Amino acid sequence: MTVYNLGSINADYLYQVPHIPAPGETLAATHLEKGLGGKGANQSVAIRMSGAEVLHIGAVGEDGAWLTARLRSLGVNTSGVAQLDGASGHGIISIAPDGENAITLFPGTNITISSDMVSSRLSEIGPQDWLVLQNETSQQRMAAALAKTKGASVVYSAAPFDADVVASVIDCVDILCVNEHEAASLIEARDLINFEDLGVGAMLITYGAQGAAYHDFVSKTVSVVEGHSVNVVDTTGAGDTFCGYFVGRLSQGDGPKKALKIANKASALQVTRPGTADSIPTLAEVLAFKP
Numbered sequence: 001m002t003v004y005n006l007g008s009i010n011a012d013y014l015y016q017v018p019h020i021p022a023p024g025e026t027l028a029a030t031h032l033e034k035g036l037g038g039k040g041a042n043q044s045v046a047i048r049m050s051g052a053e054v055l056h057i058g059a060v061g062e063d064g065a066w067l068t069a070r071l072r073s074l075g076v077n078t079s080g081v082a083q084l085d086g087a088s089g090h091g092i093i094s095i096a097p098d099g100e101n102a103i104t105l106f107p108g109t110n111i112t113i114s115s116d117m118v119s120s121r122l123s124e125i126g127p128q129d130w131l132v133l134q135n136e137t138s139q140q141r142m143a144a145a146l147a148k149t150k151g152a153s154v155v156y157s158a159a160p161f162d163a164d165v166v167a168s169v170i171d172c173v174d175i176l177c178v179n180e181h182e183a184a185s186l187i188e189a190r191d192l193i194n195f196e197d198l199g200v201g202a203m204l205i206t207y208g209a210q211g212a213a214y215h216d217f218v219s220k221t222v223s224v225v226e227g228h229s230v231n232v233v234d235t236t237g238a239g240d241t242f243c244g245y246f247v248g249r250l251s252q253g254d255g256p257k258k259a260l261k262i263a264n265k266a267s268a269l270q271v272t273r274p275g276t277a278d279s280i281p282t283l284a285e286v287l288a289f290k291p
Contacts, residue, residue: 001128003047003251004152006057006118006143007040008110008136009067009081010089012276014236017094020102029094036070037091037276038110039134039157042237045277046244046266047132048075049286052251055080057121058137059109064088074277080121084109089136099232099271105160111138118143127151130251132244133169135160144172155247158182159239163189170198177204177243202256204246206239212264214246214256223257228268228291237276242267245286265289 015029036045040058047054057080060067067088072078089108095101118139125131131147133140134157144154157177158166166186170176176198178186183205187195195203196217206212211227245266249259266286273279281289 001053001251002125003052003054003130003132003247004057004080004122004125004147005040005044005047005054005132006113006137006139007043007132007134008038008089008107009036009041009056009058009060009064009071010038010091010105010108010110011035011064011067012037012091012093012236014093014095014234014275017096019096020094020100033275035275035278036067037093037237038089039136039159039240040110041067041071042240042277042280043132043134043157043244043247044071044076045074045280046241047248047251049280049282050245050248050252050262050266051283052248053077054248055121057081057113057118057143059084059113059117061086061088061109064109070277082113082117084112086112093236095234095236095274099235101234101236103236105136107136110136113138115139115142119146122146122150125150125152129153130155130247132247133157135162135165140165141168141172144169148172155243157240157243158186161185170200173200175202175204175247176200177206177246179206179208179239204243206242206267208235208238212242212260214260216256223260225260225264228265230268230272230291232271234274234279235271237280238267238271240276241270241280244280262286265291
């Protein structure tokens, strides 16, 4: 059983700032760190840290060998990562003392992934496998449709939110992962009243410090976890950690309630550390964590 992840790979430049800059404001950063990031890479690392096997499908540029090497060092199978012409994706992240952040993304090679590349990487996906997608690469629709024809389960993070991309993918989705703001945008964009009208089998909604809820529209049940009180250092990647851990534990046979509890602890622990993919905790750390 393998989790395939068609996802972005970014170099994250994290700037510590006194506060999030206002429009037109020039602000001096007090510290700079560079690390592995991107919603896709973050989720792949979280999936792997949860104990699942994950094969990342993505692309880096001519400057991105270190990104692939870092993914590999964290246990992610990078045989699906290609080096393409151009610059790798990267993010400029401003982080305030309270942990809040503002992010500017350059997509780079993440959006030059071809359909042939995705097709070859998914050639062996089957009914026991999972496919994870986000909105920071090209070929989401093609990958989702191919995975469904082969009987795999499809998990889709509708972020960054784009109504047109959501509309093109959602009929192939088994589990939709969104935060509360994305959920509201989705309902508004599709002019719906109830989440079950989206047509997906289940939906994971994260509420930041307030926790998360998993809606199973097939069994008509809702599982809820409350957020843990922790010393927040950096919220970047918290949602990716939650989704990745949740999917990883489901793929390992955990039920939604157990997977939700573990993902909730993983996300709480991750925000106590600076950085994104590099700060995602191991399963042993999560299980030992006492919020």
